[in-house]
Amino acid sequence: MDIKEEFGKRLAQMRKERKISQEQLAELSGLNRPYISGIEQGKRNVSLEVIVSLAKALGIKTKELFEE
């Protein structure tokens, strides 16, 4: 499986565990909602800064987004 897909699935999983919407995650991370959607679909090659923003918004460490 493609790394973008893996990352997207992992992100969606962590978001749902916290029971927040894409809209809320967008606000917390400072990103826009359609972009979050694209990331979760595995369509986006996100940058280091975005990865860190998402981890912070989820209240986890960056490395946790890369655990299997």
Place this chain on the structure above:
Amino acid sequence: MDIKEEFGKRLAQMRKERKISQEQLAELSGLNRPYISGIEQGKRNVSLEVIVSLAKALGIKTKELFEE
């Protein structure tokens, strides 16, 4: 410290531990050498795919590039 700097220092550290040059890391990762230099200087906001390429080139897991 900025996340780009942190990542760059971590990358340089892992590369030196393996005693390979930026030139060799560039070849192994499929990236170009001046770009590797910029990353290690903390000047570049690298993408997910580049992060994974670098980890593979170093023979480590992606998450290891985010451990403190």
Place this chain on the structure above:
DNA sequence: TTGTAGACTGCCGTCGACA
């Protein structure tokens, strides 16, 4: 609530060259 589309700006990543 989520997926998708289009238009836009800025920067990622490439490459050749020089210190």
Place this chain on the structure above:
DNA sequence: ATGTCGACGGCAGTCTACA
């Protein structure tokens, strides 16, 4: 062996809008 520059194409990330 490494840092830096300049030029370039392509895509990251934004925003509005509609299903």
